Amino acid sequence: MNAWTLLIPILLPIIGGGCLYFFPVKNEKVQKTYIMSLVILNSLIVYTMLILGVEGTCRALTMAHDLTIHFHIDGFSKVFAGIIAGLWPLATLYAFEYMKHEERNKLFFSFYTITYGVCIGIAFAANLMTLYMFYELLTLSTLTLVIHKLDQPSIVAARKYMVYSFAGAAFAFIGFMFLLHYGTTTDFVYGGVLDMTKVSGQEDILLFIFVIAVLGFGVKAAIFPFHGWLPTASVAPTPVTALLHAVAVVKAGAFAIIRITYYSFGTDFLRGTWAQTTIMFFAIVTILFASSRAVKEIHLKRRLAYSTISNLSYIVFSASIMTPYGLEGSMAHMVTHAVMKITLFFCAGAIMHQTGKEYIYELKGIGKSMPFIMTCFTIGSAAVMGVPMLCGFVSKWTIITAAVKSQNPYAFIGIAAILFSAFLTAVYLFSIVVKAFFRTEKLQDPVENQDPNWYMKVPICLLTGILVVIGVYSGPLMRFLGNIAFGRI
Numbered sequence: 435m436n437a438w439t440l441l442i443p444i445l446l447p448i449i450g451g452g453c454l455y456f457f458p459v460k461n462e463k464v465q466k467t468y469i470m471s472l473v474i475l476n477s478l479i480v481y482t483m484l485i486l487g488v489e490g491t492c493r494a495l496t497m498a499h500d501l502t503i504h505f506h507i508d509g510f511s512k513v514f515a516g517i518i519a520g521l522w523p524l525a526t527l528y529a530f531e532y533m534k535h536e537e538r539n540k541l542f543f544s545f546y547t548i549t550y551g552v553c554i555g556i557a558f559a560a561n562l563m564t565l566y567m568f569y570e571l572l573t574l575s576t577l578t579l580v581i582h583k584l585d586q587p588s589i590v591a592a593r594k595y596m597v598y599s600f601a602g603a604a605f606a607f608i609g610f611m612f613l614l615h616y617g618t619t620t621d622f623v624y625g626g627v628l629d630m631t632k633v634s635g636q637e638d639i640l641l642f643i644f645v646i647a648v649l650g651f652g653v654k655a656a657i658f659p660f661h662g663w664l665p666t667a668s669v670a671p672t673p674v675t676a677l678l679h680a681v682a683v684v685k686a687g688a689f690a691i692i693r694i695t696y697y698s699f700g701t702d703f704l705r706g707t708w709a710q711t712t713i714m715f716f717a718i719v720t721i722l723f724a725s726s727r728a729v730k731e732i733h734l735k736r737r738l739a740y741s742t743i744s745n746l747s748y749i750v751f752s753a754s755i756m757t758p759y760g761l762e763g764s765m766a767h768m769v770t771h772a773v774m775k776i777t778l779f780f781c782a783g784a785i786m787h788q789t790g791k792e793y794i795y796e797l798k799g800i801g802k803s804m805p806f807i808m809t810c811f812t813i814g815s816a817a818v819m820g821v822p823m824l825c826g827f828v829s830k831w832t833i834i835t836a837a838v839k840s841q842n843p844y845a846f847i848g849i850a851a852i853l854f855s856a857f858l859t860a861v862y863l864f865s866i867v868v869k870a871f872f873r874t875e876k877l878q879d880p881v882e883n884q885d886p887n888w889y890m891k892v893p894i895c896l897l898t899g900i901l902v903v904i905g906v907y908s909g910p911l912m913r914f915l916g917n918i919a920f921g922r923i
Contacts, residue, residue, distance in 0.1 A: 435483060437490035440505040443479045443519075444555045447472060451547030458540050466530055469543050473526045476550060480519035484512045491560050501620075503567065506560035508622070509923030510697070513765050513915070514689050515557035517772045521681050522550050524893035528780055529673035531889035532787055542582055546673070549575040553682050556689065561620040562610050562698060565690060569606070569651075572686055573599040579674040580667050587669040598663040602653025606690070609647025613698055616640060622693055624921045626700015633703070641709035644699050648713050651694065654687030655750060656743040658720040664743055668735040672783025675735060680776035684742060685768060688749045692764060701756040710756055714844050717751035718851045720744065725858040732794050734782050737862055738775070741818065744855055745771045751848050752833040759836035762919035766912065767829035770904060774817045774826055777897040780890065781811040788884045794866055801870035806885045808870045810898045815863035817901045820856050825904035828912070830856070 450472045459465040488507050495503040507515075529546065533539050552575050555568035573596070581592035614620055616636070617627040633640055653660045664684070668675050678684065695701065704710050724744035731737040745767070752763035784807045785800065786792055801808040817824035820831075834852060837845035885891065904911060917923045 435486060435488045437488055437492040437505075439483070440488055440492040440507070440558055441494060443476050443483070444505070444551050444558065446479070447476050447547045447551035447554075451544045451551070454547065455540060455544035465540075465543075469547060470523070470526060470530075472547060473523050473550065476554075477519040477523055480515055480554060483507060484516060484519075501563050502561065503564050504560045505555075505558040505564065506622075507558060508624075509918030510622075510689075510692065510765070511557050512923075513768060513918065514685065515554060517685065517769060518550070518553045518557060518681060521772060521776055524896060525673055525676060525681065525776065528676075528783075528890055528893045529671075531887060532673055532783055533671060538582065542579065542671075545575055545578045546677070549579070549677070549682060553686065556686050559622075561622060562613060562694070563620055565622075565693060566603075566606065566610055569654075569686060569690060570603055572654075572683060573603070576674075576678065576683055579677070580670045582671060582674065583669070591663075591666045591669050594666050595663045598653050598660060602650045602660065605646050605650025605653075607650070609643055609650065609694060612640065612643045613694075617698065620698075622697035624697055626696075626703060627698055628700055628703055637703075640699070641704070641707050644694070644704060644709050645712050647694055648691050649716070651687050651690040652716070652750065654683050655691060655746045656684060656687070656720075656724075657716050657747060657750060658723050658743070661720065661724065661743045665731075665736045665739040668733070668739045672735070672779060672786065675739070676776045676779040676783070680742070680772050680779060684746055685772060688746060688753075688764075688768060691750060692753050692761065695753055695756065696761055705756040710754060711844055714751060714754040714842075714848060717747040717754055718844075718848050720747035721751065721848075721851045721855050725855040725862075728862040729858055731862075734785070734792055734794055734797070734866070735779070737794065737866075738778055738782060741778075741859065741862070742771075742775055744859075745775065745818070748830070748833060748852065751852075752836060755836050755840045755842065755845055757836060757840050758916075758919040758921075759832075759839050762912070762915050763829065763833035763836040765915045765918065766832045769911065769915075770817070770825040770829040773897055773900050773904070774814055777814040777894060777901065778811060778818070780894050780897065781807050781814065784886045784890050784894070787890075788886055794869065797866060798869050801867075803884045804870075806891060807894070808867070810894050811870075812867045813898050813901060815859075815867060817905070818863060819859045823902070823905045825901050825908070828905060828908040832912070 491504050491506040493504040552571045559565035581588050616632050618629045656664045721744050724740045728737050728740035749764050749767045752760050817826040820826045837849050
């Protein structure tokens with residue numbers, strides 16, 4: 435396939451989403467058909483490119499000082515793009531039911547679709563300039579989704595999200611400028627691009643800039659203490675929070691951290707330095723803090739938000755091991771966490787949509803009235819805990835194995851943090867399950883079934899199935915990720 439075809443899955447949803455807003459369709463059925471067709475078509479195009487491959491690089495725009503916007507598909511691109519293209523159609527179908535009673539749906543689905551194209555732009559970015567530009571566009575496109583309800587909590591959440599994101603991007607930009615000077619290119623090259631003749635004598639400065647850049651991109655990955663925007667953003671509609679917490683924004687932050695670590699600065703330069711230890715420290719603290727905070731949280735979506743913060747730092751921790759095995763574990767958890775967390779958020783959204791209940795103490799006995807949703811929630815919770823035969827076990831095992839193989843003493847502290855976090859995960863997720871299925875003393879029979887319709891059930895059912903399939907048959911996925919981690923793809 436020609437390299438210029440890389441622009442199609444980026445521009446198609448951006449233009450298509452814009453047309454939905456500027457040329458609205460009044461018939462709701464036609465509008466849903468248009469949106470779903472656009473999203474499915476784009477996913478098919480993405481997967482066709484990932485499977486068949488695209489030769490060369492698409493140089494879309496050249497600016498001053500040889501700064502270029504160009505796109506390319508490498509192995510790591512395939513991981514992020516595959517997550518996005520696989521989950522977006524399911525999220526869109528779910529959103530049709532969830533948003534049917536909301537206002538300004540035209541604006542919502544317009545930006546929801548535009549965000550799809552922006553995320554593919556991040557995945558296909560061939561250099562740091564392109565990644566940074568689409569990273570900023572992601573903030574702008576999702577800001578409208580966070581503020582969608584236009585009530586006071588949404589406005590506060592949007593303001594907080596904007597301040598955190600733009601401040602983080604400013605720190606990330608510092609890293610971009612230093613790589614522009616000290617690198618042989620701004621393109622992503624496995625192993626890094628630093629010009630060691632320029633770096634000589636400036637090592638500590640470059641290490642400091644690396645830490646600054648990681649923390650800058652780490653704002654979207656919700657690294658402590660830059661995590662505050664994520665729980666606050668849970669006031670947005672559930673299709674948005676699922677998008678923010680599982681697919682788009684937080685994974686874009688983790689994706690960018692891995693890019694600059696393994697494909698810009700390079701692990702040979704970073705491994706064994708104080709910068710590596712610093713990033714590992716931030717990840718470990720975040721894992722422990724967010725897991726502990728989730729135990730105390732009584733709001734369902736905010737509890738899941740803190741769970742997301744903790745699990746994102748599993749990805750950052752594994753990346754900070756700075757070995758091929760660490761990269762493999764990081765990518766594995768990117769994939770499994772996306773599926774696990776979007777499943778849990780969809781279940782939480784279904785509960786809120788069908789019953790209006792938002793707080794955990796309100797969920798006593800809800801397993802009787804919503805047996806399908808709570809069964810899927812239970813399976814998803816077990817997966818996040820790391821129960822064998824489910825996908826979370828696969829990625830956590832890979833991360834722990836990578837930490838042991840690294841023989842880094844700080845990595846062993848990380849293993850202890852992950853194991854303790856798994857215990858806390860059991861506490862904060864299975865306390866919900868116990869309330870739902872076993873606290874039924876106040877219920878009177880018969881209990882009305884409140885499970886949602888197929889718009890919500892189909893995505894949740896498919897995602898729950900994926901949790902199990904990856905758990906029992908992870909070989910092909912892990913071989914693929916291993917080939918990427920060792921630079922074979």
